[in-house]
Amino acid sequence: MSQTVQAGVQHADQAQAMNPVYRKRLMQHRMGMLFSFLAMGLGLFVLAWILLTLVFKGVAALNLGLLTENTPGPGDAGGGLLNPIVGSLMMVGISTLISTPIGILAGVYLAEYGEESKLAQVTRFVTDIMLSAPSIVIGLFIYAIYVANVGHFSGWAGTFAISLIAIPVVVRTTDNMLKLVPSGLREAAFALGAPRWKVAIIVRLRAVKAGVVTGVLLAVARISGETAPLLFTALNNQFFSTNMNRPIANLPVVINQFAMSPYDNWVSLAWGGALLITFSVLLLNVLSRTLFKQQIPG
Structure with missing residues (x-):
């Protein structure tokens, strides 16, 4: 009996292999897989090329002075990136404090009331934009409504x-994560007599x-390397300053300025600053993915 079944299976396989439609689909599948692997290999090659170039050129600038000395003048030897590092940490830190509560509360509102409120639909649409x-x-936009009115660049403007870049990231992540909470958990909380706001904040959130924290870390990683908005808002400051009401140094703008300069020392510092930002963002992404894997609602 088993020999008969085996012979029947072999006959079916041979007939399928002789089918021209099957052969065409098999060829298409193999070609699709080949192009997919080639595309993946090309992307990984370019990424590795960029990272290796950055590490090779950036490691040469890594020393204690990079973190303890201010930016040097044109043509001066030595120096570091202390003032732009401090400026970036201040702006990113305050921006995180601003965007985190606004983004989380807006995400909770969208997830809890988004299906029955026109305001929530408009909010979600604006967030996507x-x-x-x-x-x-x-x-x-910030230059037009803030810098132009106060008459000077400042760390607050930056x-x-x-913050406007980070808020929609936190909102969207919070909204999407809350939708993953099983409906049974919400119904159990309602059955115990909990009001809706407590169910949203204490139970669902x-x-x-872990997923919400992931969204916050991704938002921080997003804004850490932004250059364009800071050129119109915070600008730059060659000297050490913690006055947020005046122009303040920051890593993205300093890297942009130093990388295009004719001075070898400035170019070397630009590579060092780029390496610092890249590995900081990489660390935040790894940390966010680690936190995301620790807790997924079932």
Whole structure:
């Protein structure tokens, strides 16, 4: 009996192999897989090329002075990136404090009331637009409504600009994560007599806290390397300053300025700053993915 079944299977396989439609589909499948692997290999090659070039040129600038000395003058030897590092940390830190509560609360509102409110639909639409808007447009917007009115560039203007970039990232991530919470969890909370706002904040939000933190870290990684909006808002400062009401140094603008300069020392510092930002963003992305894997609502 088993020999008969085996012979029947072999006959079916041979008949299928002789089918021209089957052979055509098999060829298309193999070609599709080949092109997919080639595309993946090309992307990985370019990425590795960029990272290796950045590491090769950036490591040469890494030393203690890079983190402890201010930016040098044109043609001067030595120096570091202390003032732009401090300026970037201040602006990114304050921006995170601004964008995190606004983004999380807006995401909770969209997830909880988004199906029955026209305001929520408009908010989601505006959020999607802001996610795809070029950062330079946001920089020009802050320049028009803030910098032009106060009459000078400032760290606050830069903070507001990158906050507008971070908020929609946090909103969208929070909204999407809350939708993953099982409906049974919400119904159980309602059955216990919990009001709707407590169910949204204490039950649903707590269930996806790892995913929300992931969204915040991704937003920080997004704004850490933004250059265009800061050119129109915070500008730059060659000297060390923590005054947020005046132009303040920041890594993206300093890298852009130094990379295009004719001075070898400035170019070397630009590579070092680019390496610092790249590995900081890489660390944040790895951390966010680690947190995301730790807790996924079932």
